[in-house]
Each structure stands twice: as structure tokens, then as C-alpha cells.
Amino acid sequence: MCYACSPPSARRGPRSSPGPRRRRAKDPYDDLIRRPHRPRVRRRPRAGDAHRRPRLGREQDPAGERPADQAHRGVAPRGEPHRRHRARRGGDATGRRDRQRAAEVHQRRYRLRRRPRDQDGRHHAARLSHQRGHPADPHRGGAGDRPLARQDRPRPGAGEGLTAFPPDNALSRGLEHHKAGRWQQAAGLYLEFLATHPAHPAALHLLGDASCRLGDPETGIALIRKAIALKPDYAEALNNLGAQLLALGRRDQALASFRAAVRCKTQLLAPLINLASLLVERGEAEEAIGLARRATQRDPSSVEAARTLASALRATGRLAESAVVCEQLVRRYPTSADLHNDLGFALASLGRSDEARASYLRSLELAPDSAHPLNNLGTLCRAQGRLDEAVEFFRRALSATPTFAEAMHNLGEALAAMGRTDEAVTALRQSLAWRPELAEAWNSLGNALRQQGDDEAGASAYREALRAQPGHAGALNNLGLLQWHHGEVSAAIGSFREALRSQPDFDRAHSNLLFALHGEPSTTPAELLAESRAFELRHAPPRASLARPHHPDRTPGRRLRVGYLSPDLRQHSCAYFLEPLLGAHQREAFELFAYAEVRRPDAVTARLRSLFDHWRSTVGLSDAALVEQIRADRIDVLVDLAGHSADNRLTALLARPAPVQVTWLGYPGTTGLSTLDYRLTDHCSDPEGESDAFHSERLLRLDGGLHCYLPHADAPEVSPLPSSRDGHITFGSFNQLAKMNDGVVAAWSRILRAVQGSRLLLKSSALSQPSARSRVLDAFASHGVAAERLELLAWTASTRDHLQLYQRVDLALDPFPYNGTATTCEALWMGVPVLSLAGGRHSARVGHSLLSLVGHPELVASSVDDHVDRAVELASDPSRLAALRASLRDEMRASPLCDAPRFARSVEDAFRRMWSALP
Incomplete structure (x- = not known):
């Protein structure tokens, strides 16, 4: 199975507001600092007031607006009533004045960009970390680096008591320095002020923020907490405390602080948006949607509130609603490059790749030096398999923003997909050097390290991802795959279940769970069916709109159009x-x-391609696009060859793109999908009356068996019996460690103890890892088998070398209850008899089917004791072993297992019967 998952992406806030530049935006603190407070006389509201009132930037720090600000509603000074700043958009005079003010705010932001700042990474460290609802989303790390936490500078209402002092007092002068980014000078003046006013909440808050910016966050947090202790409903300080805690990775404390800010009687948007964003990161997007809607209701003109709502909707899988919000924003601000970038991301999430590309390109037209649309174009290309183009886009993004951690992360993933693993690891480590809290980069590094063959380091990277973001579904899924690979089946099942709890619509993790359950001896057929049916219940509703009725051409005897859907049309x-x-x-x-x-x-792909009339690459296609392609090809019978194995496309089959849908070959059980009509099997693997009730599909049994094997063209010749040369019997198994459960180890240990001097040769790629080797050796040692009686191999240079290892094996042992298939055929072709044990489900009866096809049902045991007895008996009869070794290849060549024309006629007859059975 594949161990890649679907990572997140972060979004960047709109850097500018559309509209022409007219005049300088008035700083809302000018009156506060430069003149004493004069209470205003409230007049009767008049038409047009909405556009006359000053607009404040939503993302605010304690002494000035950040460049990425958009709209926010201020809090009036003491003595001045709260005012709601509602802006209307449109073609009238009011709309034009609104756009004028937006342009003024933009110009102010531009000036603020040029002031000295502390490292933005401190305040921009926490990002949205997973796009719940689209695990296969190709735009991981893509849409930008929008800060998760927004800070608010103390507004006039927050700096309570400030206007009671002369305009040239130390606090006012410190605030001037603060606004200009001169944190050291500001801190000195705040300390001077606090010497005479030690319990002033606003001064403590400002000094705390300055301390954080000067690189002393612990002192800064303590000061902000002191301000809050003096004024418990100090919303601005609570919000900024949450931002500082989040920057330090203290997410639980930040969450509590944002919640406290939201509970205050305040008109601030920032706490609502920050809390919603953090909840999205934590996988609590439903609550986030409610908070984001409150923010949009509080200020319908707030771009950031709308963007947060779009993000939360996407995180719950409501992709179409998310896209609608983005489209509305683009219509309101058609010249905002960042909003076009957001829209592209939303469209890509829906699988509308061409439209997404157009949006990204439009974003680049508006802001040619913007790294984020370049990064997203790269992720779009990577998802479509255009890896060279993807790498070029990522490098361009890094040229535009040299420390863009997400782009470096995506570059690493693209290089890993190209097989350039060393370069990938270097890129991913650099990404983490810039942003060590980036969970997705840790997850991708784990995958790349596994590609290098270092599973231990890969597991460590996955755990770092989970430390950075507890409940990270991708890391949990990948950790489960690693555990499965090492034979830790129960642990793998637990990891997959935890990934699904964290992200319920993660269909890949769900498929991995179902696959892993076949390796758990205690799983019953009824449990497998129930777990499999849950897959459709969970993943079908979002795809219901893709289903349409079929009107098949029922012309008798016409040429049927058969599609084969598979990720394994390669060396597999x-x-x-x-x-x-x-x-x-x-x-x-x-x-x-x-x-x-x-x-x-x-x-192998090239060879298989020549055997088809038409070849369609499905890489990068959404479910909707794949469904439309199959419909456009007017497929009569669609054959799924993967089931719940790696890289399957079962979710597309939930929309029934073909009138007849069949599953065969790649998966040892029911898919649980009602939209799959048939499952090809045989009488031996799924006996009548025993298996039918445990399948969602109708079982169609092929008389000559469900497999037809093509031996490798470069297979070595069969060798003489190894024991005649070595002086001892060598048993062997070349199956995955996941199939070697405790019951298998116990049975094979009994065989080894009963056959004097015998050895066991095990080959599995996981055995390259020290921990896996130790686990296997310890398991056999617990049953009295010394390590020197085991030979553990992991890798061979070629398929021929792999097959040549059978020249060292006298008798192969088939694991149970999950039998081998390809390994059994390989052993038989190399003249090595295979001892199997028939069980109560398909995966436990494949060995029985294969051995029956080649004419040796006597090699199939009915119980564990029978399995041990037959192995000991056969190992004690070298003449019988030698005779089997000399005859097996010829017997196999002449058997139904290698009779391709017969098998093809059987399958074609099945297809015709399926077609004829259509209503």
C-alpha cells in the first residue's frame, strides 16, 4: 500500500483592497495621542453615514495595522457610543466612496510594511494544517501562509484611562514608538509610565506585546496576563495573549484565551476569526463554521471573516459552499490577486482543475511576484502527474519568496514522487528549518525517509508531525501503514481508526483499515461486511450528485466496451x-x-498499454472528472482491479459511472459497495452457501478458478532439492510480515522443533529494518526457536534474483488466515511445494484454490494441527519432495492456472451474462 497522504494547505490573506488611491487613511489613534479627549455630541443618523465612518484594519497589532489587514470594526473611546461600520458595495456613490477608503487603508499598509518588524514567523507560525473533507487534495501547503492568529492593537476603549493623561505622557509617546515599530524605545517609556501607574491594564498589555516582539515571549505573556487580571474582560489583551501562546505552540492555552475573548462584550472580529481558525486546525470545523458566520453577520463586509468561513466549510467537506463564498468575494473585489488565488484553491478542491488554473493565472496577472499562486499551480501540476512542471513552479515560488516553507515542502514532495529522494529529504528538512511546527512537512519527511529505506526515522518524523499537530490524520494513516508493513497489525488498525476519528471522510485511511482487518485473525466475515458497508455510508453522500441513470445500447451481439480500472498497471x-x-x-x-x-x-506499463484499445490516465482526475470520462467512453462493463488496496478509486464507483460494475483480483473480500454489482471468484475460494451472505456484491464463480498466472519470462530453471546439498530441510515464506501473526509463528515454530536441524528462510522488505528483525526473532524465540535457525532477507536486485532464492527452499509455508497469492504461484513455478491451511473466508482459502488448480489439494490442511503434521511428514520424505520439485513446473504449465485462452473465455462469458441480466 502507498504511504502518501493528503496534506493541508494554508491560505494567505488578501494583501490589498481593490479601489483607486485617493487620499491618506486617517489613523484612528491620532486623536487619542495628539489631543485630549473631548466627548462628542451624538447627532441623529443621516443617510450615507455608513460610508463616512473610518474603517480599521481587522488584523491589528498593539501599535499598528499589519499589511495583511482587511476590514474590522473598532471600539469607541470612553464617552463615545459603539459604532457599527457597515459598508455597502455597488455602483452608486456610496460604493465608490467605500472603495476609496479601502484604497487609503491599502496605502497605509504599504507604508507599514517598510517599518522594522520582529520575525513574522513568531506571529505567523500557526497555520491551518489540514483540509478536512478532501484527503486526496493535491494543494497541500499550497494557498499561502495566512497567519492563524490575528492580533489587535489596543483600541481607544481598550486603553482605558489613557485620555485622562496629557497627550505628551510616557504612555502616549511609547505608543507612538510602538506604532513605528521601535519596540525598545516603546518598552522604555511603558516602564517609565508603569513606575507611577503600576496597575494600568493598557500599559501592561503594550509592554507585554513589546517584550514579545523583542524576543522575550515569556515575559511578554506574563505582563499580558497581569493586564487581564486587572481587567478580566479585556478582549484585546485576551486575543493577543492567544496569539502569543499559539506562536509558542501552546494550542490548548491559546484556545482558552480566544474563547475568553469571544465571551467578552466586544465588537472585535479578531477573536471570532482566530478561534474559528484554530478550531479548523483541531478538526472541530463545525463549531468553527458557527463562529465564522457570527463574524460575517457582525461585519458583512469583512473579507477575512468570509475567508475563514470558506476555510471552515471546506474543512467539513462542504466544498461547493466554500467555493460559493470565494466566488462572491471575487465578484466584490475583482482586482484582488489573493482572492483569485483563494478561488483557485476552492475550485481545485472540487476537482475543477482547469478553472482553478485560470484563477491562479489571473492572480499572477494581478500580482506577478506573488509566490502563492505559483505554489498552487505547482501543486495542481503535481496532482496531475506533471512533475517537471510542478518543480519549476515551486522553484519560481521560492525565487519570489526565498523562505516560503510551504513551497519548499511541496518541492520536496514533488522530488520524492520523481524518485529523487535525497533531494527531497534535503528540501523537506529545509522547510522544517524555516517552520519546525509545520506538521505536513514532518509527515512528508517521514514518507521520503521511508523511500530511502529508513523506517525508523520515518516513524520518528510521523510522531513529530503528531506532536506538532495532535490528531494529524495523514501522519496517523502513514504510521498505520508502517505498522502494517512491520507486521504490527493490531497497532495499524488502531492508527487507521484514530485517523478516521480525526478526519471522518478520509477514504484512503478507511480503505487501509478494511485491508488491515484481513490480517487480523479474530476478524469474522460478518464483521468485515459490516465494516465494509460503513465505507459506502460514510463516503457516498458527497458524491450522490454525480450519479445519473444509464441508457445502455442493448443491440444483441454487439461489441462490448469493457473498462479496467487499476493503479497496478505496472511492475506489480x-x-x-x-x-x-x-x-x-x-x-x-x-x-x-x-x-x-x-x-x-x-x-510493464508499456507492455500492458499495448494490449488495450484505449488508454486513459486517471492521475489527477477528481471523482467527478473520472466519472464523466467513463460515461463519455460509454463503458458497458467496468472492472475494478484494486478493491480497498492502495490508490484505489472506489469513491468514483459510488456514482456508478457504468451500468455494470465488477470487482476482481486486487482485494481478498467484499468492498461493501452496493454500486458494485458482481465479484468474480470461484467455488473453492468462496463456497456456495458459506460466503454469499457476507458480500455486498453478487458472487459470480468462474468454473476454472479466478486466477490465471503468467510466469516471469526470466525465471531461472528449477534446481535440485536443496536439502540434498545442504544436509538439512529449509522451509521458506516470502510473504509480507503482516501475514505472520502470532498463530502462524506458533505453528511454524512447532514444525521447526519437530524437524531436526531444519531452518526457516523468510523474505520481506520490512526485514531491512532492525526493529522488524528483532520483533521476528523475539517472536520465534518465545516459542523456543533460536535465532541461528532463521535467515531473514529483505531485498534482491531483480525479480530473477528473487526467484533464484527458491533454489534454497525445500518446502514453502503459506501464512494463515491471510494466504499468499503471487508468492504461492512463484514457489510452485520454481518447483517448491506450498503447504496451505484453508480457513473460513476468501483470504484464507486462496491457497486452497491455487493448489487445487495445479492438482495438489493434498497440500491443503484443514486445521493448525493438520498443517503441522503434513509439514513434518513431507519434510521427512526427501524422495517425495524431489519428485514434486521435478514435476511441479510442468504440472502448473498444463493446469487451468496457466491456460489463458480458457480463462479469457470464462471471464468473457461472465461479462455477457452480466450484460444480459440488466433490466
């Missing part, structure tokens, strides 16, 4: 069973279409 064990069928199909009666989810084609 499934190819050995598919290729003979494709080569033997009657092309005059069947037109063949390939739907290939193949990211890295190889020589």
Missing part, C-alpha cells in the same frame, strides 16, 4: 494475473479501455 504482482487475460481477449467481441492510476509508468 497483479500484472502477472491481468496480462494473460488481456492478451487472450477476443478483440472482435470486446473493446478494451484502461483507466490507469499509474503515477510512475515502467516497462
Whole structure:
């Protein structure tokens, strides 16, 4: 199974507001600092007041607006009533004046960009970390670096008592320095003021913020807490305390601080938006939607409130609603580059790739030096398999913003997908050097380290991702895959379940869970069916709109259009069973279409491609796009070859793109999907009366077996019996460690103890890892088998070298209850008899099916004791072993297992019967 997952992305706030520049925006603190407070006389409201009132930047620090600000409502000074700043948009005079004011705010922000600042990473460290609702979202880390926490400078109402002092007092002068970014001078004046007014909340808050900016966050936080103790409903200080705590990674404390700010009787938007953003990160997006809606109701003109709502909607899988919000913003501000970038991200989440690309390009037209649309264009290309183009976009983004951590992370992922693993690891480590709290980069680093063959380091990186973001679904899923690979099946099942709790619509984790359950001996067929049906219940509703009725062409005897959907049209064990069928199909009666989810084609891909009439790459296609492609091809029978194995496209099949849908080959059980009509099997693997009740599909049993094997063209010749040369019997198993449960180890240990001097040769890629080797050795040692009786191998240079290892094996042992398939066929072709144990479900009876097809049902045991007895008996009869070794290849070649024309006729007859059964 693949261990890549769907990461998040962060978004950047709009850097400018549309509209022409007219005049300088008035600083709302000018009156506060430069003249004493004069209470205003409230007059009767008049038409047009909304556009006359000054607008404040929503993202505010304690002494000035940040460049990424948009609209926010201020709090009036003491003695002045609260005012609601509602701006109307449109073509009338009021709308034009609103746009004028927006332009003035933009000019002020531009000046503020040029002032000295502390490291933005301190205040921009926390980002949205996962796009819940679209685990396969290609735009991980893509849309920008919008800060999660917004700070508010103390407003006039917050600096209570400030106007009681002369305009040239130390606090007022300190605030002037604060606004100019001169934190050291500001701090000195605040200390001077506090010497005579030690319990002044605003001064303590300002000094705390200055301390944080000067690199002493602990002192700054303590001062802000002191201000809050003096004034418990100090909303600005509570909000800024949350921002500082979040920058230090103290998310739980930040959450409590934002909640306290929201509870205050304040008109501030920032606490609502910050709390909503943090809840999205924590996977609590439903509550976030409510908060974001409150923010948009409080100020309908607030861009940041609307953007937060769009993010929360996307996190809950309500992608269409999220896109609508983004489209509305773009209509209101058509010249905002950042909003076009947001819209592109929303459209990409919906699978509308062409429209997304157009939005990103429009963003670049408006802001040619913007790194974020370049980064998103790269993620779009990467998802479509255009890796060279993706790398170029990521490098351009890094040229525009040299320390853009998300772009460096995405570059690392693209390089890893190209097989340039060393470069990928370097890029990912650099991304983490810039932003060590970036959970997605830790997750991707784990994947890249595993590609390098270092599972231990990969697991450590996944755990770092979980420390950075507890409940990170991608890291949990990847940790589960690693545990499965190492044979820790129960732990893997737990990780997959935890990933689903964190992200309920994570279909890849759900498929991995179902696959892993086949390796758990205690799982019953009824439990597998129930767990599998839950997949459709959870993932079908978002795709219900894709389903449409079919009107098939019922012309008798016409050529049927058959599609094969698979990620394994490459060097993969499934190819050995598919290729003979494709080569033997009657092309005059069947037109063949390939739907290939193949990211890295190889020589096997090229060979298989030549056997199809039509080849469609599905890499980067959304479910909607894949469904439309299959419909456009007018497929009559669609064959899924993956089931719940890696890189499957089962979620697209929930929309039933073909009138007849079948599953076969790549998965050892029911998919649980009601939209899959049939499952091809045989009488031995799924006996009548025993298996049918535990499948959502109708079982269609092929008389000559459900497999047809194509031996490797470069397979070595069968060797003499190894024990005649070595002086001892060597048992062997080349299956995944996930199939070697405690019951298997116990049974095989009994065999080794009973056969004097015997050895066991195990081969699995996981055995390259020290921890996996230790686990296997310890397991056998607990049953009295010394380490010197085991030989553990992990890797061979070629398939021929792999097959040559069978020349060292006298008798192969099949694991249970999850039997081998390709490994059993390989062993038989190399003349090595395989001892299997038939169980109570499909995955436990495949060995029985294969051995029956080659004419050796006597090699199938009915119980663990029978399995041990047969192994000991056969190992004690070297002449029988030698005879089997000499005859097995010829027997297999002449058996139904290698009779491609017969198998193809059987499958084609099944397709015709399925087609005829349509109503």
C-alpha cells in the first residue's frame, strides 16, 4: 500500500483592497495621542453615514495595522457610543466612496510594511494544517501562509484611562514608538509610565506585546496576563495573549484565551476569526463554521471573516459552499490577486482543475511576484502527474519568496514522487528549518525517509508531525501503514481508526483499515461486511450528485466496451494475473479501455498499454472528472482491479459511472459497495452457501478458478532439492510480515522443533529494518526457536534474483488466515511445494484454490494441527519432495492456472451474462 497522504494547505490573506488611491487613511489613534479627549455630541443618523465612518484594519497589532489587514470594526473611546461600520458595495456613490477608503487603508499598509518588524514567523507560525473533507487534495501547503492568529492593537476603549493623561505622557509617546515599530524605545517609556501607574491594564498589555516582539515571549505573556487580571474582560489583551501562546505552540492555552475573548462584550472580529481558525486546525470545523458566520453577520463586509468561513466549510467537506463564498468575494473585489488565488484553491478542491488554473493565472496577472499562486499551480501540476512542471513552479515560488516553507515542502514532495529522494529529504528538512511546527512537512519527511529505506526515522518524523499537530490524520494513516508493513497489525488498525476519528471522510485511511482487518485473525466475515458497508455510508453522500441513470445500447451481439480500472498497471504482482487475460481477449467481441492510476509508468506499463484499445490516465482526475470520462467512453462493463488496496478509486464507483460494475483480483473480500454489482471468484475460494451472505456484491464463480498466472519470462530453471546439498530441510515464506501473526509463528515454530536441524528462510522488505528483525526473532524465540535457525532477507536486485532464492527452499509455508497469492504461484513455478491451511473466508482459502488448480489439494490442511503434521511428514520424505520439485513446473504449465485462452473465455462469458441480466 502507498504511504502518501493528503496534506493541508494554508491560505494567505488578501494583501490589498481593490479601489483607486485617493487620499491618506486617517489613523484612528491620532486623536487619542495628539489631543485630549473631548466627548462628542451624538447627532441623529443621516443617510450615507455608513460610508463616512473610518474603517480599521481587522488584523491589528498593539501599535499598528499589519499589511495583511482587511476590514474590522473598532471600539469607541470612553464617552463615545459603539459604532457599527457597515459598508455597502455597488455602483452608486456610496460604493465608490467605500472603495476609496479601502484604497487609503491599502496605502497605509504599504507604508507599514517598510517599518522594522520582529520575525513574522513568531506571529505567523500557526497555520491551518489540514483540509478536512478532501484527503486526496493535491494543494497541500499550497494557498499561502495566512497567519492563524490575528492580533489587535489596543483600541481607544481598550486603553482605558489613557485620555485622562496629557497627550505628551510616557504612555502616549511609547505608543507612538510602538506604532513605528521601535519596540525598545516603546518598552522604555511603558516602564517609565508603569513606575507611577503600576496597575494600568493598557500599559501592561503594550509592554507585554513589546517584550514579545523583542524576543522575550515569556515575559511578554506574563505582563499580558497581569493586564487581564486587572481587567478580566479585556478582549484585546485576551486575543493577543492567544496569539502569543499559539506562536509558542501552546494550542490548548491559546484556545482558552480566544474563547475568553469571544465571551467578552466586544465588537472585535479578531477573536471570532482566530478561534474559528484554530478550531479548523483541531478538526472541530463545525463549531468553527458557527463562529465564522457570527463574524460575517457582525461585519458583512469583512473579507477575512468570509475567508475563514470558506476555510471552515471546506474543512467539513462542504466544498461547493466554500467555493460559493470565494466566488462572491471575487465578484466584490475583482482586482484582488489573493482572492483569485483563494478561488483557485476552492475550485481545485472540487476537482475543477482547469478553472482553478485560470484563477491562479489571473492572480499572477494581478500580482506577478506573488509566490502563492505559483505554489498552487505547482501543486495542481503535481496532482496531475506533471512533475517537471510542478518543480519549476515551486522553484519560481521560492525565487519570489526565498523562505516560503510551504513551497519548499511541496518541492520536496514533488522530488520524492520523481524518485529523487535525497533531494527531497534535503528540501523537506529545509522547510522544517524555516517552520519546525509545520506538521505536513514532518509527515512528508517521514514518507521520503521511508523511500530511502529508513523506517525508523520515518516513524520518528510521523510522531513529530503528531506532536506538532495532535490528531494529524495523514501522519496517523502513514504510521498505520508502517505498522502494517512491520507486521504490527493490531497497532495499524488502531492508527487507521484514530485517523478516521480525526478526519471522518478520509477514504484512503478507511480503505487501509478494511485491508488491515484481513490480517487480523479474530476478524469474522460478518464483521468485515459490516465494516465494509460503513465505507459506502460514510463516503457516498458527497458524491450522490454525480450519479445519473444509464441508457445502455442493448443491440444483441454487439461489441462490448469493457473498462479496467487499476493503479497496478505496472511492475506489480497483479500484472502477472491481468496480462494473460488481456492478451487472450477476443478483440472482435470486446473493446478494451484502461483507466490507469499509474503515477510512475515502467516497462510493464508499456507492455500492458499495448494490449488495450484505449488508454486513459486517471492521475489527477477528481471523482467527478473520472466519472464523466467513463460515461463519455460509454463503458458497458467496468472492472475494478484494486478493491480497498492502495490508490484505489472506489469513491468514483459510488456514482456508478457504468451500468455494470465488477470487482476482481486486487482485494481478498467484499468492498461493501452496493454500486458494485458482481465479484468474480470461484467455488473453492468462496463456497456456495458459506460466503454469499457476507458480500455486498453478487458472487459470480468462474468454473476454472479466478486466477490465471503468467510466469516471469526470466525465471531461472528449477534446481535440485536443496536439502540434498545442504544436509538439512529449509522451509521458506516470502510473504509480507503482516501475514505472520502470532498463530502462524506458533505453528511454524512447532514444525521447526519437530524437524531436526531444519531452518526457516523468510523474505520481506520490512526485514531491512532492525526493529522488524528483532520483533521476528523475539517472536520465534518465545516459542523456543533460536535465532541461528532463521535467515531473514529483505531485498534482491531483480525479480530473477528473487526467484533464484527458491533454489534454497525445500518446502514453502503459506501464512494463515491471510494466504499468499503471487508468492504461492512463484514457489510452485520454481518447483517448491506450498503447504496451505484453508480457513473460513476468501483470504484464507486462496491457497486452497491455487493448489487445487495445479492438482495438489493434498497440500491443503484443514486445521493448525493438520498443517503441522503434513509439514513434518513431507519434510521427512526427501524422495517425495524431489519428485514434486521435478514435476511441479510442468504440472502448473498444463493446469487451468496457466491456460489463458480458457480463462479469457470464462471471464468473457461472465461479462455477457452480466450484460444480459440488466433490466
